[in-house]
Amino acid sequence: MSKIRTVEGITKESTEALISETLAAYPEKAKKKRTPHLAANDQTSGAACVKSNKKTVPGVMSARGCAYAGAKGVVWGPIRDMVHVSHGPVGCGWYSWGTRRNLMSGINGVTQFGMQFTSDFQEKDIVYGGDKKLKTLLNEAHELFPLAKGISVLSECPVGLIGDDINSVTKTVSKELDIPIIPCNCEGFRGVSQSLGHHISNDSIRDYIIETREFAEPAGPYDVALIGDYNIGGDVWSAKSLLEEIGLNVKSVWTGDGELEKIAATHTVKLNLIHCYRSMNYMCKVMEEKYGIPWLEFNFFGPTKIRESLRAIAERFDDVIKEKVELAIAKYEPIMQAIIDEYKPRLENKKVMLLVGGLRPRHTIGAYEDLGMDCVGSGYEFAHGDDYDRTAPEMPDATVVYDDPSEYELEKFAHTLKPDLIGSGIKEKYVFQKMGIPFRQMHSWDYSGPYHGYQGFEIFARDVDMAINSPTWKLVKAPF
Amino acid sequence: MANLLGLEVKTVTEIAPEEIERVHNWINSEEYKEKNFARQALVINPAHACQPLGAQLCAHGFEGTLPFVHGSQGCTSYYRSTLNRHFREPAPAVSDAMTEDGAVFGGQNNLHEGLENAYALYKPKMIAVFTSCMPEVIGDDLTAFIKNAKQKAFIPKELPVPYANTPSFNGTHIHGYDSMLVSILQNLTEGKQIEGRCTGKLNLIAGCDFNTGDYREYKRILKEFGIPYTLLADIGDTFESPCDGTYNIYAGGTKLEDAADSINGKATIAIGTYATPKTFSWIKDTYSGKHVTMSMPMGIEKTDAFIMKVAELFGKEVPASLKNERGRAVDAMTDSQQYMHGKKFAVYGDPDYLMGYVSFLLEMGARPHHILCSRGSKKAEKELQGLLDGSMYGTGCKIYMNKDLWHLRSLVVTDPVDAIIGDTHGKFAARDAKVPLFRFGFPIFDRVNKHRYPLIGYQGVINMVTEICNKFIDIKDETCEDRFFEMLR
Numbered sequence: 009m010s011k012i013r014t015v016e017g018i019t020k021e022s023t024e025a026l027i028s029e030t031l032a033a034y035p036e037k038a039k040k041k042r043t044p045h046l047a048a049n050d051q052t053s054g055a056a057c058v059k060s061n062k063k064t065v066p067g068v069m070s071a072r073g074c075a076y077a078g079a080k081g082v083v084w085g086p087i088r089d090m091v092h093v094s095h096g097p098v099g100c101g102w103y104s105w106g107t108r109r110n111l112m113s114g115i116n117g118v119t120q121f122g123m124q125f126t127s128d129f130q131e132k133d134i135v136y137g138g139d140k141k142l143k144t145l146l147n148e149a150h151e152l153f154p155l156a157k158g159i160s161v162l163s164e165c166p167v168g169l170i171g172d173d174i175n176s177v178t179k180t181v182s183k184e185l186d187i188p189i190i191p192c193n194c195e196g197f198r199g200v201s202q203s204l205g206h207h208i209s210n211d212s213i214r215d216y217i218i219e220t221r222e223f224a225e226p227a228g229p230y231d232v233a234l235i236g237d238y239n240i241g242g243d244v245w246s247a248k249s250l251l252e253e254i255g256l257n258v259k260s261v262w263t264g265d266g267e268l269e270k271i272a273a274t275h276t277v278k279l280n281l282i283h284c285y286r287s288m289n290y291m292c293k294v295m296e297e298k299y300g301i302p303w304l305e306f307n308f309f310g311p312t313k314i315r316e317s318l319r320a321i322a323e324r325f326d327d328v329i330k331e332k333v334e335l336a337i338a339k340y341e342p343i344m345q346a347i348i349d350e351y352k353p354r355l356e357n358k359k360v361m362l363l364v365g366g367l368r369p370r371h372t373i374g375a376y377e378d379l380g381m382d383c384v385g386s387g388y389e390f391a392h393g394d395d396y397d398r399t400a401p402e403m404p405d406a407t408v409v410y411d412d413p414s415e416y417e418l419e420k421f422a423h424t425l426k427p428d429l430i431g432s433g434i435k436e437k438y439v440f441q442k443m444g445i446p447f448r449q450m451h452s453w454d455y456s457g458p459y460h461g462y463q464g465f466e467i468f469a470r471d472v473d474m475a476i477n478s479p480t481w482k483l484v485k486a487p488f
Numbered sequence: 489m490a491n492l493l494g495l496e497v498k499t500v501t502e503i504a505p506e507e508i509e510r511v512h513n514w515i516n517s518e519e520y521k522e523k524n525f526a527r528q529a530l531v532i533n534p535a536h537a538c539q540p541l542g543a544q545l546c547a548h549g550f551e552g553t554l555p556f557v558h559g560s561q562g563c564t565s566y567y568r569s570t571l572n573r574h575f576r577e578p579a580p581a582v583s584d585a586m587t588e589d590g591a592v593f594g595g596q597n598n599l600h601e602g603l604e605n606a607y608a609l610y611k612p613k614m615i616a617v618f619t620s621c622m623p624e625v626i627g628d629d630l631t632a633f634i635k636n637a638k639q640k641a642f643i644p645k646e647l648p649v650p651y652a653n654t655p656s657f658n659g660t661h662i663h664g665y666d667s668m669l670v671s672i673l674q675n676l677t678e679g680k681q682i683e684g685r686c687t688g689k690l691n692l693i694a695g696c697d698f699n700t701g702d703y704r705e706y707k708r709i710l711k712e713f714g715i716p717y718t719l720l721a722d723i724g725d726t727f728e729s730p731c732d733g734t735y736n737i738y739a740g741g742t743k744l745e746d747a748a749d750s751i752n753g754k755a756t757i758a759i760g761t762y763a764t765p766k767t768f769s770w771i772k773d774t775y776s777g778k779h780v781t782m783s784m785p786m787g788i789e790k791t792d793a794f795i796m797k798v799a800e801l802f803g804k805e806v807p808a809s810l811k812n813e814r815g816r817a818v819d820a821m822t823d824s825q826q827y828m829h830g831k832k833f834a835v836y837g838d839p840d841y842l843m844g845y846v847s848f849l850l851e852m853g854a855r856p857h858h859i860l861c862s863r864g865s866k867k868a869e870k871e872l873q874g875l876l877d878g879s880m881y882g883t884g885c886k887i888y889m890n891k892d893l894w895h896l897r898s899l900v901v902t903d904p905v906d907a908i909i910g911d912t913h914g915k916f917a918a919r920d921a922k923v924p925l926f927r928f929g930f931p932i933f934d935r936v937n938k939h940r941y942p943l944i945g946y947q948g949v950i951n952m953v954t955e956i957c958n959k960f961i962d963i964k965d966e967t968c969e970d971r972f973f974e975m976l977r
Contacts, residue, residue, distance in 0.1 A: 035605060098537065165625070224501070442733075
């Protein structure tokens with residue numbers, strides 16, 4: 009830890025006062041439950057200052073999703089060459105259809121299946137069970153989409169409640185059709201957030217996928233896998249090209265624009281590079297234990313973190329890679345500096361508040377700081393203690409950290425902290441824009457992107473500037 | 489550990505380009521269409537959502553009302569974000585966050601804690617409770633739970649807490665709308681019927697309509713008539729709230745006292761015979777005055793029917809301003825009919841919207857060639873067929889009930905049309921068929937401000953004609969050879 013960073017006007021006392029003022033509105037029981045989830049950051053501690061991964065308090069308006077959302081939307085959905093069946097009633101699949109922006113290459117319906125497949129449960133399926141229907145639809149999917157490399161079956165709430173045995177059905181049909189059909193028991197009522205869905209999905213990759221394929225070409229010294237990048241707005245394409253530019257051989261991507269067979273053969277790579285730690289640390293640990301593959305967390309948001317990350321990656325390889333890394337840094341840094349020179353004068357000392365999923369509330373802070381901005385509050389929907397440990401050094405000291413905040417809390421914090429920008433999700437966006445506060449959706453990159461890599465920073469900087477300095481904000485207050 | 493399926497370990501292979509080409513052609517073939525239509529179990533790209541979404545829309549239509557989902561929290565996030573994306577507006581709603589233990593013990597504790605917290609934080613005038621899958625499967629008793637919540641003082645006794653069972657494995661969003669609406673009205677009007685009292689007002693229900701412009705248009709039409717009204721489940725202001733530097737969590741909605749007094753109305757019109765049958769049936773048996781249910785007033789004929797019905801119910805002449813409006817709409821149609829005449833359309837959506845699209849297209853001399861409804865009924869099919877039979881432009885047009893947008897894709901690539909009318913989800917089929925998609929339905933995630941432009945009434949006719957005809961003209965300008973590129977169109 010170098011120097012303790014602070015933000016003018018924010019002290020431990022002011023943050024604690026803000027928290028207690030906010031909590032005052034809660035009934036006793038809810039207040040007791042929420043208290044450990046809000047705290048002032050202790051930058052030097054390097055440890056979590058809040059509790060996390062606990063049940064959401066009923067009725068408070070949380071932004072969280074469910075295990076199914078974590079499985080379908082995050083881990084499985086982005087694998088482009090599989091049919092992903094939302095097994096149960098029609099809604100879950102319909103709501104999560106195309107709404108995460110995990111872009112895919114290929115031909116829709118031929119080699120790429122960014123579509124909505126569902127068993128559309130009716131009353132009779134609840135009463136009599138859906139196993140027979142599942143068997144039929146798996147055959148239909150295989151017949152209509154012969155180039156699909158596999159099928160995932162993602163359980164929605166009723167499937168687990170009525171006691172269907174999807175594991176047995178998928179095993180039988182998988183053998184009959186000779187394609188992988190993966191059961192994923194990710195019912196939305198399991199766990200406390202999307203996070204368990206990530207974990208369950210990682211486990212199903214471990215149990216059903218990994219080791220079932222081998223790369224045709226011999227293994228090389230620079231073989232890596234890109235883990236935990238979901239290709240939001242094209243992030244993978246930007247990150248992968250940078251990794252290739254430094255001489256690495258990206259054998260598979262988990263799971264943005266991902267391919268099932270390459271994921272299945274990942275157990276032969278030399279290093280796993282993980283971006284979203286929260287959603288995929290599980291499989292990195294499995295691959296480390298079982299195949300001895302080391303893994304490295306990295307951060308491709310903003311030139312400072314990219315530089316640090318590239319050098320950390322280079323440390324794992326020989327001089328060939330080290331040299332290429334330095335060449336890449338030397339090539340891109342002047343370009344990055346030009347971007348900073350353009351935008352920083354308009355963004356310097358602007359304040360940003362964040363609430364995102366399980367990674368970006370810490371990983372993007374450096375990119376804002378590259379632009380001269382300060383993060384005055386940050387929190388996650390579904391992070392765990394190890395995420396908050398990693399957050400402490402990234403956030404300025406004494407700023408407010410919030411875990412699974414309610415909309416009420418966020419509004420209170422924004423009211424007091426008066427951020428110039430809020431980065432969060434679609435449910436929060438219009439609340440704050442009505443207040444006249446600039447906002448960017450930081451799950452979906454607000455229909456822009458990519459934000460990863462050097463390519464991404466230019467777009468990120470432009471978008472942040474556009475959001476904060478749009479002349480439309482000056483019109484919010486009527487002159488009469 | 490790995491490979492629990494016991495599959496043979498194979499080498500990673502790339503699919504040969506010729507094979508991709510073959511399948512790409514195959515999915516556009518008649519043979520594929522037959523296989524596709526033979527599906528028994530798999531639903532691909534459905535054009536409908538589940539009940540609670542409609543219930544939430546309805547709840548947002550009442551003053552100070554907080555939608556409350558009894559069930560898993562993920563469901564609530566899905567409904568909210570869908571409404572956020574469509575309207576580009578806030579959609580505040582809470583859930584009682586049931587988890588695994590709810591399956592064992594039932595959801596009463598969650599419901600009680602949730603009601604107490606929601607009331608304390610968001611100070612609603614009414615909490616509208618509806619359910620997602622979990623409590624429906626385990627059979628929670630909402631009647632008892634809510635009664636107990638009041639007895640145990642988690643919420644004040646006088647707080648209205650209507651509730652609806654909205655299982656997602658039954659019906660679609662329009663049925664959830666209906667169930668929530670009837671429950672809210674039953675709750676608010678209880679004990680409010682006064683013998684001999686008449687509010688002198690028209691109660692209007694817009695149906696499960698996601699276009700805020702439509703709600704404004706209904707109000708404007710009634711103002712032209714000079715008829716006092718109560719627009720029930722009025723989401724017009726809720727989802728078209730001003731950006732003025734303040735956030736009002738309850739930005740619009742029918743005043744609760746007006747909704748309560750609606751039982752003493754002079755007349756009630758329930759628009760959307762498919763989205764409001766339960767509500768209408770209850771109103772018919774309960775409300776004072778006259779009761780009518782009718783189609784969405786889309787196109788001239790259906791708007792005429794609505795206008796004349798309003799005039800008849802209130803014994804009024806149609807005002808000159810509306811006669812002029814009608815004339816202007818017809819003028820817009822006659823001026824531009826040549827750009828739509830004979831054009832073939834594929835249309836899909838909720839039954840009430842479909843009646844409107846088909847009626848309007850036939851009036852323009854266009855052909856609603858493929859009509860697809862992902863959760864239809866025999867009644868809806870018969871009504872659509874009746875519309876087709878009433879026009880020479882309906883000849884050869886076909887209705888597909890209980891089909892999805894992957895069926896639609898097969899239809900538009902094997903039996904081409906000039907355009908599709910639907911919602912954002914049809915954009916893949918439209919792209920594959922290389923035709924424009926007119927986003928008149930719900931949801932619209934990929935265009936801005938569409939929900940502000942009414943589709944009902946005479947103004948709605950002008951909006952649809954303008955959008956459709958100008959798009960066809962744009963296409964001509966963009967695709968014609970240089971020598972046919974000219975000043976006039």
